Amino acid sequence: MxxxxxxxxxxxxxxxxxxxxxxxxxxxxxxxxxxxxxxxxxxxxxxxxxxxxxxxxxxxxxxxxxxxxxxxxxxxxxxxxxxxxxxxxxxxxxxxxxxxxxxxxxxxxxxxxxxxxxxxxxxxxxxxxxxxxxxxxxxxxxxxxxxxxxxxxxxxxxxxxxxxxxxxxxxxxxxxxxxxxxxxxxxxxxxxxxxKRKILDLEDLVAKGVLFSILAGILTLVYVILVSWVEGPALFLFNTFVASFVILILFESIKTLAERITTQFFLKTRIKIEEKIENLQNNLIGISDLRDLIDTVLIGLKDSLKATQAHFFLLDPEGIKFKLIQSLEPDPSKTKVTEVPISHDFIKYSQKRYPQPVSTYLINREIVEGGSNTPKEKLKNTLQLFDLLPAECVLPFILEGKMLGFCTFINEKSDIAYPLNELKLLTPLARQIAQGLKNLEIYDKIRERDRLATLGEMSAGLAHEIRNPLGAIKGAAQYLQPTMENMTQNEFLKIIVDEVDRLNTVVTQFLNYAKPFQQNLAETNLDELLKKALQTATADFPSNIKLSYHADSEIPLAAVDPQQMNQVFLNLIRNAVQAMPEGGELKVSLKSAKDSLQIVFEDTGLGISPENIKNLFIPFFTTKEEGSGLGLPICQKILKAHGGTIQVESTLQKGTKFIITIPSKKS
Structure with missing residues (x-):
């Protein structure tokens, strides 16, 4: 033989x-x-x-x-x-x-x-x-x-x-x-x-070959020492059993030792990359500023994976798209993609593949080989976005099933794609970044709460100091009014009184916005509360305003503060009426969803420009001549305190829709 x-x-x-x-x-x-x-x-x-x-x-x-x-x-x-x-x-x-x-x-x-x-x-x-x-x-x-x-x-x-x-x-x-x-x-x-849907690098192939040879050699040696010299069949079977038992005990230790040896001799580059990624993870610990976190990640990818371009995207507050926050690129103005809708095939594929890394090579292999659960058309759409960025790999930041953002990168100076083993090293990093983003969100909330608490304390004293002279000014003006026969002076005094009242209203609203809310929650029927608010507001409606109201037949109760919620309703109703100076229709609806209630205020007024929509909830921002700019921020704060949200959809010259979502009692 x-x-x-x-x-x-x-x-x-x-x-x-x-x-x-x-x-x-x-x-x-x-x-x-x-x-x-x-x-x-x-x-x-x-x-x-x-x-x-x-x-x-x-x-x-x-x-x-x-x-x-x-x-x-x-x-x-x-x-x-x-x-x-x-x-x-x-x-x-x-x-x-x-x-x-x-x-x-x-x-x-x-x-x-x-x-x-x-x-x-x-x-x-x-x-x-x-x-x-x-x-x-x-x-x-x-x-x-x-x-x-x-x-x-x-x-x-x-x-x-x-x-x-x-x-x-x-x-x-x-x-x-x-x-x-x-x-x-x-x-x-x-x-x-x-x-594995990848090409084995030469160093990979050599390393694996050496690893298998070492394992086979050592295990064969154990078998030969214990079995080869035996002549009797009974003793042969016994020694074979002993040899197999020894091999099972030693296998993991021998494999670990052999892997360490082959890695040190044949995969030095990968060891360096692994060390740099570990350093990057250590550098992320304790970061409390978003910009610092993004800078650290982008610079870390450049240092460890030689990325020439990298883009960091985060989910916007509305949760409907991912926005480009920062780029690692020689000329950021050349970036073609600044927003990615959450419904894009690129996002869905990244979520589907998680925690496995995603690269253009893997997607191309799926297209060529077929058999993927993802249709080829969707895979091609994903590749198109990779080309536009441009990018070779994407690192999604997913926590508790929710994608908070992602980072794309590419090494344009290399003709070799990133090996799968190197990309797998990024999986723990992606989890840490996702947790870091979540921690920053919590930290920002705590910082905002502390800031508002301090502002509330200051505003209480400030309001007191402003209101005292305002009361004196108003009282003096009212005292002088009846004794004056000069109508011009009377008009000026009336202006003083009106402006003092307006300033007092602004101070009150500011105080309400700045200080923590004292909520008196009660199980409330929002249908009845909304009807009362409409009844109160319609007393001042112009004749050219048409009102329609619709509510589902079964509306569950909601745990809310009726007074605060009534304030939100009245504010949105009055805003809608003021947005229709030439008349129009206000549609109000109340719907019951799976675990929440949705209230919609839709008018046919002038609409709001996209630039102004971004600033609507910023305190003191207003497009009205006599507005304080605190009405909508107060509404948003009240709704957040109730665990709800407020969204805006608007088209110029067609109208605006405010959508309120509040958790229902059954949730």
């Missing part, structure tokens, strides 16, 4: 293992299915070679040669469908059938069938790799896809050459019989490419 025979048995089991593992992963995708068939055929081909040479059986050799004729078209079909290159196999099948007729030749002429089979197989596989080479030269491929196909072609030619050398070695020529070993390495490379 020579080296070629032993290596064929080894290749039989390895190829069968690849076939079974790939079949368990998926048989729906073409590449998985045909790689399983290819590995199974190679396994049978080697198995019958081993048996025919071990038992010197002519019959088994005939079966081996028939499998050689089968292996050729099977290999051709697999490799051509990898590059999506359909080919008519009719002529190949006919030639294979004619060659298979040699199976009936007598034993002394079997060499004719043997060499015919080998020439047929080598010719078909050579022609296949020739087509792959031609496709590689002509096709417009991405960097990673070109790299993948170059490896595929070069590895294929090399493996075919080694298998031919095996036949020369069998015939007595001084060639090394390493074809089956090279074939195993090549199958492993293909397996990694189609199952």
């Amino acid at each position: 020579n080296t070629l025979t032993i290596s064929s048995l080894f290749c039989t089991f390895v190829a069968l293992t690849f076939a079974l593992v790939t079949a368990f992963k998926s048989t729906k995708e073409k590449q998985y299915r045909w790689f399983t068939i290819l590995c199974a055929t190679i396994s049978l081909w080697n198995l019958f070679f081993f048996f025919s040479h071990t038992f010197n059986s002519i019959l088994l050799e005939r079966v081996h040669l028939l499998l050689t004729l089968t292996l050729a078209p099977c290999s051709a079909y697999f490799f051509l469908q990898v590059i999506d290159h359909p080919k008519n196999f009719t002529l190949i099948y006919i030639l294979g059938f004619l060659a298979a007729l040699g199976i009936v030749l007598p034993p002394d002429q079997l060499w004719i069938f043997k060499y015919t089979s080998y020439v047929y197989a080598v010719s078909i596989v050579s022609y296949t790799f020739f087509l792959l080479t031609q496709h590689l030269r002509k096709a417009k491929l991405g960097i990673q896809e070109r790299k993948r196909q170059i490896y595929l072609v070069l590895g294929g030619w090399g493996t075919l050459l080694m298998l031919i050398f095996d036949q020369f070695s069998e015939a007595g020529f001084p060639f090394p019989a390493i074809g089956n070993v090279v074939l195993i390495i090549y199958l492993y490379f293909i397996y990694q490419t189609i199952t």
Whole structure:
């Protein structure tokens, strides 16, 4: 039994293992299915070679040669469908059938069938790799896809050459019989490419090969020491059991040690990247400012992954889109994408893949291979956004199922895409950034609460100091009014009184906004409360204003402060009326959702410009001549205190819609 025979048995089991593992992963995708068939055929081909040479059986050799004729078209079909290159196999099948007729030749002429089979197989596989080479030269491929196909072609030619050398070695020529070993390495490379959806770097391949060799060598040594010297069958079984038991105990420790050794010798670059990412994570600890956090992340990506461009997006307060906050780019003005809707396929795909990293190479592989749960059209839409940014990878920040933001990056100076193992190092970093963003949100709320508490204390004293002179001014003006006969002076005194009243109202509103609310929550029927507010407000309605009100038949109670909620309703009703100086219609509706109540105030007035909508809830911002700019901020503060929200939708010259959402009692 020579080296070629032993290596064929080894290749039989390895190829069968690849076939079974790939079949368990998926048989729906073409590449998985045909790689399983290819590995199974190679396994049978080697198995019958081993048996025919071990038992010197002519019959088994005939079966081996028939499998050689089968292996050729099977290999051709697999490799051509990898590059999506359909080919008519009719002529190949006919030639294979004619060659298979040699199976009936007598034993002394079997060499004719043997060499015919080998020439047929080598010719078909050579022609296949020739087509792959031609496709590689002509096709417009991405960097990673070109790299993948170059490896595929070069590895294929090399493996075919080694298998031919095996036949020369069998015939007595001084060639090394390493074809089956090279074939195993090549199958492993293909397996990694189609199952991990990545190209194995050369250093990866060497590191894994050394790791497997060390593990196999150490475990074999243990087995040999405990079993090889035993002669009696009973003692042999006992020592085999002991050897297996020792191997199971030592395996994890040996594997860890071997991984550490191979990593230090072959993966030094990855160790440096891992250290830099750990330093980045340490630098993020204790950051309490959003800008500092973003700067640290962008600079960290530049330092660790050599990113030439990076973009940091955050979810806007309304939760409807992600906005660009900061870029790592030589010229930020050239950034084409500043907003990404939350409904975009890019966002959905990033959430779906989490916590796995997302890169353009992975998406391209899904498009080429098919079998993905995501439709190809959506994958292409995702790639379009990657191209616009531009970006190669996206790092989503997801916490408790909610995407708070994301960061994209690319190294434009490198032709090699980021390896999957490097991208996986970013998963803990993404979780830490998401938690950091959440902590900053809580910190900002605490800081805002403290600021408002301090402002409330100051405003109470300020209001007291302002109101005292205001009361004196108003009293003096009213005292002088009846004694004056000059109508002009009376008008001026009336202006003083009116302005004092207005200033007193502003001071009161400011005080209400600044100080913490004292809520008196009660289970309230918002339908009745809203009707009362409308009844109160309609007393002052102009005749050209039309009012309509609709409420669902079943409205659950809500835990609110009736007085504060009435203040919100009246403010929004009066705003709507003031927005329709030429008349119009005010539609008010109350709806019950799953766990909340929704109240909508919709007018047909002048509308609000997009620029002004952004500032509506900023204190003292107003578009009215006599407005204080505190009405809507107070409304927003009241609703937030109730766990609710207020949103605005407006179109110029068409009208405005204010949407209030309040948790219902059943929630």
